[in-house]
Amino acid sequence: MEKSPHPIPSEDERLKNFQLFAELTGEELQTLIAQSTTVTFTAGQPIITAGEPGHCMFVILRGSVRVTARSSGQEVELALLKPGDFFGEVSLVDDGPRSADVSALESCEMLCITRMTLGVLAGLQPGAAIHLLAAIGRCLVARLRAGNQKYMDLILLGRQPA
Numbered sequence: 833m834e835k836s837p838h839p840i841p842s843e844d845e846r847l848k849n850f851q852l853f854a855e856l857t858g859e860e861l862q863t864l865i866a867q868s869t870t871v872t873f874t875a876g877q878p879i880i881t882a883g884e885p886g887h888c889m890f891v892i893l894r895g896s897v898r899v900t901a902r903s904s905g906q907e908v909e910l911a912l913l914k915p916g917d918f919f920g921e922v923s924l925v926d927d928g929p930r931s932a933d934v935s936a937l938e939s940c941e942m943l944c945i946t947r948m949t950l951g952v953l954a955g956l957q958p959g960a961a962i963h964l965l966a967a968i969g970r971c972l973v974a975r976l977r978a979g980n981q982k983y984m985d986l987i988l989l990g991r992q993p994a
Contacts, residue, residue: 847861847865847893847943848861849916850891850915850916851916851967851971852891852916852918852964852967852968852971853964853967854967855963855966855967856960856963856964857960859957860957860959860960860963861960863953863956863957863960864945864949864953864957864960864964865943867949867952867953867956868943868944868945868946868949869943869944870893870941870942870943870944871890871941871942871944872939872940872941872942873895873936873939873940873942874936874939875936875937875938875939876935876936877935877936878933878934878935879897879934879935879936879940879942880919880920880930880932880933880934881930881933882901882902882929882930882931882932882933883929883930884929884930885923885927885929885930886920886922886923886926886928886929886930887923887946888920888923888924888944888945888946888949889918889919889920889921889923889924889944889945889968890918890919890920890934890942890943890944890945891916891917891918891942891943891945892913892914892915892916892917892918892940892941892942893915893940893941893942893943894915894939894940894941895915895936895937895938895939895940895941895942896912896913896914896915896936896937896938896940897912897913897919897934897935897936897937897940898911898912898913898934898935898937899911899912899913899919899932899933899934900932900933900934900935901931901932901933902933910932912937918968918971919934920934921968921971921972924945924946924947924950924968950964950965
Protein backbone atom coordinates (compact mmCIF):
# COMPACT_ATOMS: atom_id res chain seq x y z
CA MET A 833 0.00 0.00 0.00
CA GLU A 834 1.36 3.37 -1.03
CA LYS A 835 0.15 6.60 0.56
CA SER A 836 -0.10 10.14 -0.75
CA PRO A 837 -1.58 13.25 0.88
CA HIS A 838 -4.67 13.50 -1.37
CA PRO A 839 -5.87 13.01 -4.94
CA ILE A 840 -4.79 15.50 -7.58
CA PRO A 841 -7.12 18.55 -7.72
CA SER A 842 -8.59 17.61 -11.12
CA GLU A 843 -10.18 14.62 -9.39
CA ASP A 844 -12.38 16.84 -7.23
CA GLU A 845 -15.13 17.30 -9.81
CA ARG A 846 -15.29 13.56 -10.49
CA LEU A 847 -15.51 12.85 -6.75
CA LYS A 848 -18.41 15.31 -6.47
CA ASN A 849 -20.36 12.88 -8.68
CA PHE A 850 -19.98 10.07 -6.12
CA GLN A 851 -23.23 9.60 -4.18
CA LEU A 852 -21.30 9.75 -0.91
CA PHE A 853 -20.06 13.27 -1.68
CA ALA A 854 -23.06 14.59 -3.64
CA GLU A 855 -24.26 16.93 -0.88
CA LEU A 856 -20.83 18.45 -0.21
CA THR A 857 -19.92 21.82 -1.68
CA GLY A 858 -16.66 22.12 -3.59
CA GLU A 859 -15.05 23.78 -0.58
CA GLU A 860 -16.29 21.06 1.79
CA LEU A 861 -15.01 18.33 -0.53
CA GLN A 862 -11.63 20.09 -0.71
CA THR A 863 -11.48 20.16 3.11
CA LEU A 864 -12.31 16.45 3.32
CA ILE A 865 -9.68 15.58 0.71
CA ALA A 866 -7.06 17.72 2.45
CA GLN A 867 -7.71 15.89 5.74
CA SER A 868 -7.73 12.41 4.17
CA THR A 869 -5.05 10.16 2.75
CA THR A 870 -5.05 8.47 -0.63
CA VAL A 871 -3.78 4.88 -0.69
CA THR A 872 -3.08 2.56 -3.61
CA PHE A 873 -3.18 -1.21 -3.83
CA THR A 874 -2.03 -3.58 -6.57
CA ALA A 875 -4.22 -6.28 -8.11
CA GLY A 876 -4.69 -9.18 -5.69
CA GLN A 877 -3.38 -7.25 -2.70
CA PRO A 878 -5.36 -7.63 0.55
CA ILE A 879 -6.85 -4.36 1.79
CA ILE A 880 -8.77 -5.54 4.86
CA THR A 881 -8.51 -8.83 6.71
CA ALA A 882 -11.43 -10.11 8.80
CA GLY A 883 -10.69 -10.12 12.51
CA GLU A 884 -8.16 -7.30 12.41
CA PRO A 885 -8.91 -3.95 14.01
CA GLY A 886 -10.17 -1.23 11.69
CA HIS A 887 -8.81 2.28 11.60
CA CYS A 888 -10.57 3.84 8.61
CA MET A 889 -13.16 3.51 5.89
CA PHE A 890 -12.13 3.41 2.24
CA VAL A 891 -13.81 5.16 -0.69
CA ILE A 892 -12.87 3.62 -4.03
CA LEU A 893 -11.56 6.31 -6.40
CA ARG A 894 -10.23 3.97 -9.11
CA GLY A 895 -10.32 0.21 -9.55
CA SER A 896 -12.52 -2.47 -8.03
CA VAL A 897 -12.45 -4.74 -4.99
CA ARG A 898 -13.92 -8.04 -3.88
CA VAL A 899 -15.48 -8.45 -0.42
CA THR A 900 -15.50 -12.00 0.95
CA ALA A 901 -16.12 -13.91 4.17
CA ARG A 902 -15.08 -17.38 5.25
CA SER A 903 -17.54 -19.89 6.63
CA SER A 904 -16.78 -23.53 7.39
CA GLY A 905 -13.55 -23.25 5.42
CA GLN A 906 -15.31 -21.90 2.33
CA GLU A 907 -14.94 -18.42 0.91
CA VAL A 908 -18.21 -16.64 0.11
CA GLU A 909 -18.30 -13.55 -2.09
CA LEU A 910 -20.35 -10.80 -0.44
CA ALA A 911 -19.87 -7.95 -2.90
CA LEU A 912 -17.93 -6.52 -5.81
CA LEU A 913 -17.34 -2.79 -5.36
CA LYS A 914 -16.38 -0.12 -7.89
CA PRO A 915 -15.44 3.59 -7.92
CA GLY A 916 -17.76 5.61 -5.71
CA ASP A 917 -18.46 2.66 -3.41
CA PHE A 918 -17.07 2.53 0.11
CA PHE A 919 -16.36 -0.09 2.77
CA GLY A 920 -14.99 -0.34 6.30
CA GLU A 921 -17.30 2.43 7.53
CA VAL A 922 -18.19 0.53 10.72
CA SER A 923 -14.67 1.27 11.99
CA LEU A 924 -15.64 4.95 12.23
CA VAL A 925 -18.06 4.18 15.06
CA ASP A 926 -16.99 0.80 16.45
CA ASP A 927 -13.68 -0.56 17.71
CA GLY A 928 -14.64 -4.15 16.92
CA PRO A 929 -12.75 -6.32 14.44
CA ARG A 930 -13.26 -6.17 10.67
CA SER A 931 -16.06 -8.51 9.60
CA ALA A 932 -14.88 -9.43 6.09
CA ASP A 933 -11.86 -9.66 3.82
CA VAL A 934 -11.44 -7.12 1.03
CA SER A 935 -8.90 -7.47 -1.76
CA ALA A 936 -8.08 -5.46 -4.87
CA LEU A 937 -9.30 -7.01 -8.13
CA GLU A 938 -7.13 -4.57 -10.07
CA SER A 939 -4.87 -1.65 -9.29
CA CYS A 940 -6.88 0.58 -6.94
CA GLU A 941 -6.71 4.08 -5.55
CA MET A 942 -8.77 4.86 -2.45
CA LEU A 943 -9.51 7.70 -0.09
CA CYS A 944 -8.88 6.66 3.51
CA ILE A 945 -11.18 8.45 5.99
CA THR A 946 -10.47 8.02 9.71
CA ARG A 947 -12.32 9.10 12.86
CA MET A 948 -9.78 11.88 13.16
CA THR A 949 -10.57 12.97 9.59
CA LEU A 950 -14.24 13.25 10.56
CA GLY A 951 -13.40 15.11 13.76
CA VAL A 952 -11.29 17.67 11.94
CA LEU A 953 -13.91 17.99 9.21
CA ALA A 954 -16.59 18.61 11.87
CA GLY A 955 -14.45 21.37 13.36
CA LEU A 956 -13.64 23.04 10.04
CA GLN A 957 -16.83 22.38 8.08
CA PRO A 958 -19.59 21.10 10.44
CA GLY A 959 -22.15 20.92 7.63
CA ALA A 960 -19.85 18.73 5.57
CA ALA A 961 -19.44 16.24 8.41
CA ILE A 962 -23.23 16.08 8.86
CA HIS A 963 -23.79 15.55 5.13
CA LEU A 964 -21.08 12.88 4.91
CA LEU A 965 -22.38 10.96 7.94
CA ALA A 966 -25.95 11.21 6.64
CA ALA A 967 -24.84 9.80 3.26
CA ILE A 968 -23.03 6.93 5.00
CA GLY A 969 -26.13 6.32 7.12
CA ARG A 970 -28.43 6.20 4.08
CA CYS A 971 -26.17 3.66 2.41
CA LEU A 972 -26.03 1.53 5.56
CA VAL A 973 -29.82 1.56 5.83
CA ALA A 974 -30.11 0.48 2.17
CA ARG A 975 -27.65 -2.36 2.82
CA LEU A 976 -29.56 -3.38 5.96
CA ARG A 977 -32.88 -3.40 4.09
CA ALA A 978 -31.39 -5.52 1.30
CA GLY A 979 -29.90 -7.93 3.84
CA ASN A 980 -33.19 -8.16 5.70
CA GLN A 981 -35.02 -8.89 2.45
CA LYS A 982 -32.57 -11.69 1.61
CA TYR A 983 -33.02 -13.10 5.11
CA MET A 984 -36.81 -12.97 4.83
CA ASP A 985 -36.68 -14.57 1.37
CA LEU A 986 -34.58 -17.42 2.78
CA ILE A 987 -36.99 -17.93 5.69
CA LEU A 988 -40.03 -17.88 3.40
CA LEU A 989 -38.40 -20.21 0.89
CA GLY A 990 -37.60 -22.61 3.72
CA ARG A 991 -41.29 -22.76 4.71
CA GLN A 992 -42.69 -23.40 1.24
CA PRO A 993 -43.84 -26.96 0.52
CA ALA A 994 -41.65 -28.96 -1.85
